[in-house]
Amino acid sequence: MVSTGAVPNLAFRRLRGPRSAGEFAAAVRRSAREIGEQVACDARYIGRVESGEIRCPNYAYERVFLHMFPGTTLADLGFSSRETVRGRGARATAEIPDTQLPPTLHSDTDEESDVLRRVFMTSGTATMAAASLGFGLGTAAAAVPAQRPTRRRVGEAEVTAVEKAVRQIRLLDDRHGGDGLYRRAAQPLRAAYALLDEGTTTRRSTSDRLHAGAGELAISVGWLAHDSGRFEDARSHYAEALATARLAGDAALEAHAFCNASFLARDTGRSRESVRAAEAGLRAAAPLGSPRLLALLALREAGGRAGLGDRSGCEQALGRAHQAFGQGTRDADPEWMTFFQEAELEMLEAQCWSALGDWRRATRHARRATQLQDPHFTRNLALYRAELTTDLAHAGAVAEAAATGHQVLDLLDQVQSSRIRAMLSEAVRVLRAQRGSPEVAGLLERCGEMGV
Incomplete structure (x- = not known):
């Protein structure tokens, strides 16, 4: 919906010339x-x-437009400056804590490196922490891992930097998905493990936090790999996190690593492994006092059993998940579980019924997930709508499937996730049989234009 007082960009319209909007969009993608x-x-x-x-376009579009029209500026293309569009700009960024700076719905997926660098610039000793974690060092940083660094003392600044990196990556993933984040996030992960290998700590509590932070960072980077279709990379990162958990005797980290490993196994067709990993996670989580964590692990087990075609086992696991979820939140709930609200519960159950071929139930739960999801979490909103599109397509509700598919496409400027694109592609494959429907034809045409 066009905002009140919007001024048409006539300069940009002139650059398009006689080409249709669709033809010009294709030129932009090329x-x-x-x-x-x-x-x-x-x-x-x-x-x-x-x-x-x-x-004002986001940074990715800015680079594309300036490549298309060499020698021009954003002003030449009819755009306003970024500072006037985004308000207080860099000065505010330096003044407000990073935890208060989650990206907006219009943030660009290529801004994450700037945001991640800011994570380490919030204290007087942060320069060392930033250097330790490889941010803001330019291309010279790439040579650091090849050299044996001198031993350094690891303290509050370094550990806090690792923990903030984990939180910031999760915030960015909630908005944008893993494709644009993965490569940049791998560097601080290497640096965090270098701190474990080369650093010395004087307190056991600092050492424990560093192990936990590095392990959580490995899981976060593993998830980015998972979401962007780099499954072997994800498997390696999850294994690294599990090894870290075992070395540190950290049951919470172990449960988290098994939880993600179960999810990855389910997504890659290794359903029996998915069940085993979920069961191992449940054993690790049992003494932690978090019913919500037990609920999520039960859902992971349910997904694995659905992949095996074990309807009875799946239903039993779903029952345990709902029972545990109904116990509410606890102080012992891990910080990383903030995403696990009722909408995610509905989504994971929808995927179980989808795997079992019960499209009516899958559609009901996927629709419920889209209704419950906070619209600010753009990535999950796109994910849930992609699931709903697929379930509706299989259920034969082609008009609604096409309408929901358009809603997913509307979000792909903000979300880069190979996983979501793959889900939408599956829905499109099913809908092709109904290409005679005007609604489906419109969706197929738009998907073709956008390369889905």
Whole structure:
């Protein structure tokens, strides 16, 4: 919806010339590929720019537009400066704690390196922490791991930096998905493990926090790999986190590693392994006093059993998940579980019924997930809608499936997730049999334009 007072961007419209909005969008996507960018540009996006709704493009689009029209500036293209669009700008960033700076819905997936660098700039001793974790060092940082660093004393600044990196990666993933984040997040992970290998600590509590932080960072980076389709990388990162948990005797980290390993095994067709990993996670989590963690692990088990075609076992695991979830939150709930609300419970149950081929039940739970999801968590909203699109397509509700598919496409400018694209592609595959439907034909055309 165009905001009140939007001023049409006539300069950009002139650059389009006689080409249709769809033709121009295709040219934008081609130019993006030339410079290694990925933008989900379509005719609707071009229309939003020309209407003035988009006053300044995100960084990825900026690079593409300046590549298409060499020698121009954003002002030449009819855009406002980023500072006037985004308010207080860099000064505010330096003044407000990072925990209060989650990206907005219009943040760019390529801004994550800037945001991650800011994580380590919030205290007087943060320069050392930033250097330790490889942010803001330019290309010279790439040579650091190849050298044997001198032993350093690890204290509060370094440990806090690792913990903040984990939180910031999770915030960015909630908004944008893993594709754009993964490569940049791998560097601080290497640096965090270098601290474990080369650093010395004077307190057991500091050592425990560093092990926990490094392990959680490995899981976060593993999840980014998982979400972006790099399954072997994800498997390696989860194994690294599990090894760290075992070395430190950290049951909470062990439960988290098994939880994600179970999810990965389910997504890669290793259903029996998924069940075993979930059961191991449940054993590790039993003494931790978190019913919500037990609920999530039961859902992981349910997903594995659904993949095996074990309907009875799946239903039993779902029953245990609902019972544990109904006990509410506890102080002992891990910080990383903030995503696990009722919407996620519904989504994971929908995926169980989908794996069992019960499309009616799958659709009911997926629709409920989309209704419950906080719209600020853009990635999950796109994910839940992609699941609903697939379930509706299999259930034969083609008009609603097409409408929901359009909603997913509307979010792909903000979310880069190979997993979500794969889910939508599955829905499109099912819907092709109904290409005679005007609604389906429109969705298929738009998916073709956007390369889905």
